[in-house]
Amino acid sequence: MRIAGLGAWGPGFSNWPALQAWLQGGDRPAELTTARPAPECIPPRERRRAPLSVKLAVAVADQACSMAGVSPHDAVCVFASGMGDMDITDYMCRTLASDQPLVSPTKFHNSVHNAPVGYWSISQGARRSSNAVAGFLDTIPISLLEAATQCVTEQVPVLWASQDIASPEPFRMIADIPDACAFALLLVPGPEDNRPVAQTTRDTSQNPGTCLDLGLIEGASPWPGLHTDTLKSLYEHNPTARLLPLLEVLAGVRAGPLKLPLSGAMSLQLNASVHNILHPGESKSA
């Protein structure tokens, strides 16, 4: 399969080209704070109701689809988050523990783990499958595996997006996440994908964009070290930031293959071959 589009949002970057420049130069942007995304593809009424988790996921998903030139109507969705929307969990639990345990109906329906993909689907009119998955600290490898498997077995474009927001105070000792970040990949099947995922080999000569192979290998793996020192704190603390080693490969500053932990006895091997460094508008859809 190929990575046809990318989206990125976090402290100091609000799209893939900005993050790519950071990864390639290694310098921390002068201004680290990133304003909350306000994706215009969400209609104004829904945008007002949408929590940060939703805005982050929708913003990066929109970037990935635009870059790939793939319509949101054509892609199935696999959205992920390691911790879910902790702001809403905090609101719900705080309200329920108070003297006035009446919760807002909007906040309640926003509390489902599939709220980000639900808002995406509603705002884009995207009617295909929309999944929402979680794997705690291993959310990135398991959700990428889920997205890639669906891409290959169903031969459909898959919009993968993950986000994790900063922890509210009580959650600091559970998952100490100082900064939010979100990433999206638009995966498209390639002609080489008629074989099982675990055995995929490549003939990339005809494919523009970046080829991505995934496979399971026996044996546990530690999380690989990150090359970019100035992103190490984000990488260490935010489950979604664990995409960064792959993004270093895609930015051309790290050699693959990557091994990521999947369980106590299995690892996910990722091999991305950069035939065509991704710039907006250059890659083509399937």
Place this chain on the structure above:
Amino acid sequence: MEGVAKVEWSGNEDWESRNNALVRLGLAADGFYDQVAGCRERFGAHRVGVAIGTSTSSIGRTEEAYAAGGEVAFPGPYRQPRVHNPHSPGAYVAHLTGLTGPQMTISTACASSARVFATGWRWLQAGLVDAVLVGGIDSMCHSVLAGFQSLELTSPDPCRPFDAQRSGINLGEAAGYAILTRAADAPVGAVRLAGYGESSDAYHMSQPPPGGEGAQRSMRAALQRAGIDGVDLGYVNLHGTASQANDTAEAQALAALLPPHVFVSSTKGWTGHTLGAAGILETVITLQALESGHLPGTLNLEEPDTGLAFPVAQHSTERSVQHAMTNSFGFGGNNCSLVFSKVSP
């Protein structure tokens, strides 16, 4: 649910939650642990995946942490990183069973534990694993009680799916599991997962479109993948929550796809709406209908709503059927339909 309070956590305090108590009770039921052990020995622990659906996860435990004064910092017993995150039940199932293949939690509201079957199908098709433990667990907690009340969706009375007097849903809790393998590895007599269909309404976060168009698409996709038509179905276990909007929309969707003689019912009068566990619970009921020929009717359906577009069975019946479907729909406009078929000897 009976037994939840009696679950012993000594030595396992880092996993303690009501939801995880249900995880354990479900695994211990019906000799399921032994079946998992057999699977693990046959294929190897790393060749068996875990895909678990939930909507509540262990948020009930997080509520308890706040109620115990944790609004600034969780008190000692509640400092459980593996519990206070959405993957809590999937990780606990993998922990208890010793399975080390891919492990994932799917949380798409009330469609969660139907979607695990689609994921399991794809993992097997892709050759990632040789078996998948799928299932779902949801537990009673204040968030869902207060939340569904705020949406005015709960009924103070026993729920009456598809009834003219229906007045909303009853909440329930459940845990359930199944093991998926490739056909060649399945025991004799095992029912076949013949098709799955997934779709999105793209309409509203907590309301289905009145015509049930999203439900039509998930049912149609499941039938197509199974290679059968609506007329071939002998039984459909409906989402049938007894909310005004769901039952109206689901009946519209059925009318668009099925001839009116197909036997369809909602079993939520017996079980309540078990949210993220509804998919697995109603799959188990659907499998029992296929195996036994006992098709359950709709408890508390006394006065069928004549305004609905499709007739729903009131009374249980005995009838051998070849193919059956189950529907699960959730917030966010998330739909999943599954088709199961008896395998001819």
